[in-house]
Amino acid sequence: MDLRMKACDIRTDIVEIIHRAGTGHIGGDLSVTDILVDLYYKQMNVAPDKAADRERDRFVLSKGHSVEALYAVLADRGFFPKEDLLTYAQPGSKYIGHPNNKVNGIEMNTGSLGHGLSVGVGMALAGRMDKKKYRVYVVLGDGEMEEGSVWEAVTAGGHYKLDNLTAFVDRNRLQISGPTEEIMTQDKQEDRWAAFGWNVLSIPGNDIEAVDDAVELAKHIKNKPTVIIANTTKGCGVSFMENQVGWHHRVPTDQEYEQAIQELAQRRMQYAQDSE
Amino acid sequence: MRRIANKQVINNVLLEASAKDKDIVVLCSDSRGSGSMTSFAEERPEQFIEVGIAEQNLVSMSAGLASCGKKPFAVSPASFLSTRSMEQAKVDVAYSHMNVKLIGISGGVSYGALGMTHHSANDIATMASIPNMRVYLPSDRFQTEKLMRALLQDHEPAYIRIGRSAVEDVYTEENVPFVMDKATVVHEGSDVTIIACGEMVKAAQEAAELLKGKGISVRVLDMYCVKPMDEAAVLRAARETKTIVTIEEHTKYGGLGAQVSQIVAANVPVRVVNMTLPDEPVITGGSKEVFAHYGLDAQGIVRKVMELV
Numbered sequence A: 001m002d003l004r005m006k007a008c009d010i011r012t013d014i015v016e017i018i019h020r021a022g023t024g025h026i027g028g029d030l031s032v033t034d035i036l037v038d039l040y041y042k043q044m045n046v047a048p049d050k051a052a053d054r055e056r057d058r059f060v061l062s063k064g065h066s067v068e069a070l071y072a073v074l075a076d077r078g079f080f081p082k083e084d085l086l087t088y089a090q091p092g093s094k095y096i097g098h099p100n101n102k103v104n105g106i107e108m109n110t111g112s113l114g115h116g117l118s119v120g121v122g123m124a125l126a127g128r129m130d131k132k133k134y135r136v137y138v139v140l141g142d143g144e145m146e147e148g149s150v151w152e153a154v155t156a157g158g159h160y161k162l163d164n165l166t167a168f169v170d171r172n173r174l175q176i177s178g179p180t181e182e183i184m185t186q187d188k189q190e191d192r193w194a195a196f197g198w199n200v201l202s203i204p205g206n207d208i209e210a211v212d213d214a215v216e217l218a219k220h221i222k223n224k225p226t227v228i229i230a231n232t233t234k235g236c237g238v239s240f241m242e243n244q245v246g247w248h249h250r251v252p253t254d255q256e257y258e259q260a261i262q263e264l265a266q267r268r269m270q271y272a273q274d275s276e
Numbered sequence B: 001m002r003r004i005a006n007k008q009v010i011n012n013v014l015l016e017a018s019a020k021d022k023d024i025v026v027l028c029s030d031s032r033g034s035g036s037m038t039s040f041a042e043e044r045p046e047q048f049i050e051v052g053i054a055e056q057n058l059v060s061m062s063a064g065l066a067s068c069g070k071k072p073f074a075v076s077p078a079s080f081l082s083t084r085s086m087e088q089a090k091v092d093v094a095y096s097h098m099n100v101k102l103i104g105i106s107g108g109v110s111y112g113a114l115g116m117t118h119h120s121a122n123d124i125a126t127m128a129s130i131p132n133m134r135v136y137l138p139s140d141r142f143q144t145e146k147l148m149r150a151l152l153q154d155h156e157p158a159y160i161r162i163g164r165s166a167v168e169d170v171y172t173e174e175n176v177p178f179v180m181d182k183a184t185v186v187h188e189g190s191d192v193t194i195i196a197c198g199e200m201v202k203a204a205q206e207a208a209e210l211l212k213g214k215g216i217s218v219r220v221l222d223m224y225c226v227k228p229m230d231e232a233a234v235l236r237a238a239r240e241t242k243t244i245v246t247i248e249e250h251t252k253y254g255g256l257g258a259q260v261s262q263i264v265a266a267n268v269p270v271r272v273v274n275m276t277l278p279d280e281p282v283i284t285g286g287s288k289e290v291f292a293h294y295g296l297d298a299q300g301i302v303r304k305v306m307e308l309v
Ligand SMILES: [Mg+2]
Pocket: A141, A142, A143, A170, A171, A172, A173, A174, A175
């Protein structure tokens, strides 16, 4: 299937999950979707029956609040039954509002920002020590770049020249209180990472082909970790959510839900026609 | 034999074990010298990771390594490890349930004149408050070795606090009674029980001898396992002796004494007195001077017990 169509399906699932449960971080889910789809349907060596395989690629969702997007992808890839997500955010469910490794396919518990890249650095070092071929992928938010601990990890990734590590910055230019540039300047991400010794790729992050090309390119860069600055649109795929700070974690009304599902179906139809 | 510091014992045990077990990894935060990890770093360069002065990264990286099957030991001053990277310990190690051993070196007031920035008189409180995190304060080099060998056998998170300098022996080379997560009876007695951990065990042992001369029979428990605490030993003490005195190189909030008091109050209410560091920046000086100033030594314990009986 055209991965663009898959991304529409995942976005539809995300909107459904959040509408049904009445909670979730919908804006960032929709901006990060294309990255997750490329990784989980094309690039990463992961499979439900190999969740403990030492050779598997590792993924850490450092911007853990986008967990609904990850749930949608993991369920669709068969890591757990889709019906499990009916319990999302219900009392006692393991499908909570941030990733935790009781869920099949999730490596690390995240949610507090600024931890995931350090974890990824540890995973990449372990792979190097064990002479394993696996790659490590970490997705950070652009608001998350305000956490000082991220820069400890960026420093170490560059120092240890971890070419088996690829980081993404989901650069949707918004965070919970407003535009990143108003909250705390985050411009020149490319220069910042490059200064720490990283290979930097800056791409349109909701263009799945561009994401795929960048991930592919990163695999062939030696002696440097790669960061992909994914310039994305928060709320991508649902017109009235796009670039709207209020949709950081608003829950769609029934009417908004219907409209969102319709828009995503239309978009999917267009892609289906394209690929014929 | 010259006594070596407990941290040197940790280096030696890890150096030995890592010859066979290539998954053992030591991480330092520019702390290999202060952590006595220099020989490990030199002899096992492929199993040693320098993180630089970045404790948050130290702990999260350790968790990442553990998630891939490694057995990381993160060695860093207790003051920084137990507070600056507390959230990493909580989220990446304990909540994510990773086999990471956090080694807090130069704990308590070991750094003496360096002042409160370098003291960790609250590390039991921070670390023990984290679900899934165990907390150990071994008393001497022999017990440290036993504890390290036991910890190498499990895959659970733990925080271990040790002091900076070599300390006097509580045990002897031939006689180191040790059962994991059980208090060790250092001295038998029936009038009063002193429950101690870390460097305070030696003071309690000496005090018991002095009190014997005064006709007071003192039981001393080495509660190196502050969490999970040996509740049965505490309750036996509460039932069998009339009074319990706890002593620790820690504030009164959330430490050994607080936990003992909770256990006793809920089950066998007898008098429990906590000897602790004060709730204020402690005076500067060598450990012995600081302990003497606050009565946290054999003489201080004797005075306290004489008041109570
Ligand atoms: Mg953002």
